[in-house]
Amino acid sequence: MKKINLTPKDWVNAGLKALRNGGPHAVKVESIAKTLGVSKGSFYWHFSTVSDLEVAMLKHWSDSATTGIIKQSEDGRDKGKQTLQNLARVTSTYLSHQSSAASRNDAAIREWARYNSNVAKIVKSVEERRLNFVSNGFEHAGFEPSEARRLAKALYAALIGLDHLTRLGLAEIDQELPKLLENFLAIKADK
Numbered sequence: 001m002k003k004i005n006l007t008p009k010d011w012v013n014a015g016l017k018a019l020r021n022g023g024p025h026a027v028k029v030e031s032i033a034k035t036l037g038v039s040k041g042s043f044y045w046h047f048s049t050v051s052d053l054e055v056a057m058l059k060h061w062s063d064s065a066t067t068g069i070i071k072q073s074e075d076g077r078d079k080g081k082q083t084l085q086n087l088a089r090v091t092s093t094y095l096s097h098q099s100s101a102a103s104r105n106d107a108a109i110r111e112w113a114r115y116n117s118n119v120a121k122i123v124k125s126v127e128e129r130r131l132n133f134v135s136n137g138f139e140h141a142g143f144e145p146s147e148a149r150r151l152a153k154a155l156y157a158a159l160i161g162l163d164h165l166t167r168l169g170l171a172e173i174d175q176e177l178p179k180l181l182e183n184f185l186a187i188k189a190d191k
Contacts, residue, residue, distance in 0.1 A: 004036070004037060004038050004042075006036060006038060006042055006046075007046070008046040008047070008056060009060070010036065011032065011036075011043060011046055011047065011053060011056075012053070012056050012057050012060045013060075014032045014035060014036055015027050015032060015053050015054070015056075015057045016057050016060070016061070016101070016105055016108075017035075017101070018031065018032055018035070019057065019105075019108045019109070019112065020101065020104045020105060020107075020108045023108070023111070023112070024112045024115070024116065027050060027053065027054060027057075028050065029043045029044075029050060029053075054119075058109070058119065058122050061105055061106075061109055061126075062122070062126050064102070065094075065102060065105065065106060065126075066126050066129055066130055069087070069090050069091055069094060070087075070133055072086070072090045073086040073087035073090050073091075073133075074086070078140075079136065079137065079140040080137055080138070080139075080140030080141035080142065081137075081140075081141045081185055083137050083140070084134070084137040084138070084141065084181055084185070085178065085181065087133070087134065087137065088177045088178040088180075088181045089178060091159060091177065092173045092174040092175075092176075092177040092178065093174060095159075095163050095166065095173055096166065096172070096173050096174040100167075103163050103166070103167060104167070106160075106163065107163075107164070107167075109123060110123060127156075130156060131149075131152050131153065131156055132152075134151075134152035134155055134156060135148045135149045135151075135152035136148075137152075138151045138152055138184075141185060141188060142188050143187075143188055151184050151187075154184070155180065155181060155184060158177070158180055159173070159177060162176055162177055162180075
């Protein structure tokens with residue numbers, strides 16, 4: 001049998017795939033090792049427990065689906081309208097494919113959070129960070145803080161809904177999210 005050298009990232013990606021396909025109960029060393037074609041010993045080379053893997057999975061999700069998207073969206077010159085437009089474009093591209101692993105990671109992790117209070121705390125922190133980024137964008141675009149926060153919540157809720165509908169083939173997030181953002185930004189122009 002050919003020796004396979006796996007990295008922690010390989011295990012994290014396999015753990016996320018197991019979570020997407022079977023829920024939190026599918027994140028088990030033996031079944032993931034079998035999927036990867038290695039022994040359980042390979043897992044323990046990188047992680048002490050399944051809980052350690054789960055923490056790494058959540059960190060990877062937060063880093064890629066939040067920190068990475070924020071960095072790609074930030075515009076050094078314009079922290080308002082342009083940054084929000086970049087965010088809508090980057091996010092919708094990131095989530096636009098019906099079978100997108102990124103999209104399915106978000107859904108699977110939110111579902112996991114319903115049953116695990118530790119995961120729920122991390123998800124809440126990530127969601128707050130995302131909302132704060134969007135809210136700050138609306139403030140920089142000229143909206144009052146309370147209105148910016150309401151618009152951020154509405155846009156973020158729409159993103160979650162459009163993501164779900166896109167996975168069902170009932171929406172096209174890459175077309176609809178940027179248009180919705182433009183409608184929200186037009187509210188300020190109309191005043």
